[in-house]
Amino acid sequence: MSAKNEIPTHPIPFRALALRSLSDPELRATLSLVVETFTQKRQEALAGLPWEEWRERLSSLRLQILNDLPAFVHLFAARARAVGATVHQALDAKSACEIVTSILREREARRVVKSKSMISEEIHLNQHLREQGIEAIETDLGEYINQLAGHGPSHLIVPAIHHNRRRIGQLFAHKLNVPYTEDPVELTRIARKFLREEFLRAQAGITGANFAVAETGSLVLFTNEGNGRLVTTLPPLHLALVSIDKMIPSTGDLPLVVRLLPRSATGQILTSYLSVITGAREAAGSWGAHELHIVLVDNGRSRILASPYREMLKCIRCGACSNACPIYRLVGGHAYGSTYPGPMGAVLTALLEGMERAHPLLDGSTLCGACAEVCPAKVPLVTLLRRLREQKVEARLTPWVERAAMAGWACAVRFPLLYRLGKVAAGVVWPVAKRIGRNTVLGRMPDFAPRFFRRRIW
């Protein structure tokens, strides 16, 4: 995992990372459990409901936001200020990190608790804070495990799913100095005890937001563990990082997103906890005045908005596309070598970090469309992936063998005689090539059909 603000330019080694996952049988077993469970639960939670109508509504709601994003962001900022929040705007990862550190520094906050936030992963906030001497403790159990292990998230919803219980038991024994156990209940209890202390002594809480309501300036947070509420109610300062594409127009739109996000993500009707936070709270007894800072992060969103890929910004980060993707199901989140995994991750990473770096991820798709089918916001993932692949070809980022083969093919199909000659030659060369390359990908390629397709239909 890279952990710098500057995006490295070397291409993500998707093939090597995928191979590593493929040769880890434990990872593959856990992974298939996750995708099968979530897929099944999602189907059960949506059975008998007007799913097509709901996602159509969510899609048009998100488009409405995108068509007027600067205005909605402006409205959100004004309303949030009116209810007592301090609103900051950050154009890129670096300035977002700097704003967060300067707020924490001013208040001499050195102990900080965090609730899971993908935008903070995207801008590598934890690394930045550590360099400034501020310790940010992840409180989502999965993120806490990842933090102890020094790993990034491998799944949007269950970020530490690449560890099995034995690895977690060893990790806790080693890092927290507790007796080894591999019982998930016992491990959870250990984490509860350690994190409870962190909650109670933290000087600030950092969260993301699942949605930001423009008309009221509200932040909306979904969690199952309850850490989202504790992070935002116990410490005297709440700092929220919100990427600008999280806007929804009004609280009247909340029922729709409440119905779609948990069902798509975990197959739940609703997560155990949901917070709608509208501005700073007045002083109330022992918990003191509560200060709220909101950092609106652009980090490439405006650029995507102005591009032909703007519909990617409809995404609500439920992770359903990953669970549905036949490639993700095999290789898991870490193969993508980026903050966001799966089909949405391949597209978003290419848009955020550039083609030079992200183009190998575009190969990790069969374009089967399973991702687009389950997307609650109707993000046209297949269209976006295909368009990015075209761009990859135009930028000559494909390997020379592939380019040569494609050029040869393009030439052959234009001349029937050449094409027929090629067929005869291939009939001879192909079996030989397969024998020579039997231990490579070539050996696994199918044989030619005994009769050509054209002959079979006429």
Next chain:
Amino acid sequence: MNRDRIIADFAFNATRAGAEVVRAKDTEEMNRILSLLLRERDSILIYCPGLTELEKAASIPPLRLTMDYKAATICVEEAEAAIAETGTLIYSNQGGRLLSAGLLASHHVVMIREENIHEALDDFFAHLGDSPPAYLAFETGPSRTADIELQITLGVHGPERLTIILL
């Protein structure tokens, strides 16, 4: 939809989310239920903010009562509203309610008046308008995680047990 149906839906969905739901016809019956719940274990500390009439009417053994919500093992309070569609309880910071109290205790006992149960999410949010309270907290079942091998474990940060008393 009639009231009985809404209440039944609420109870069904809350139970499905992992809560225990009991019905009391008046505060007297509520207190009988509370005394059963609170008698179950020794070494308990109960926090009850006493902000509403029901919270004031709740009879809690004085020796077990604490104002230190961070140390309490049981939190007894009244929810402002509920949603039948999802089996959800709703609280706000209005009136000085501490929204972390119901999370820090390992057992959350919640009273809800049946007339405050809304049928669907839309009904609740329609009432909300464009000036919601500073903090609205929604609770659907106990605290849960599936982060370790997808095994559902209750009580990770919040309560492992949620009891709802319908009045």
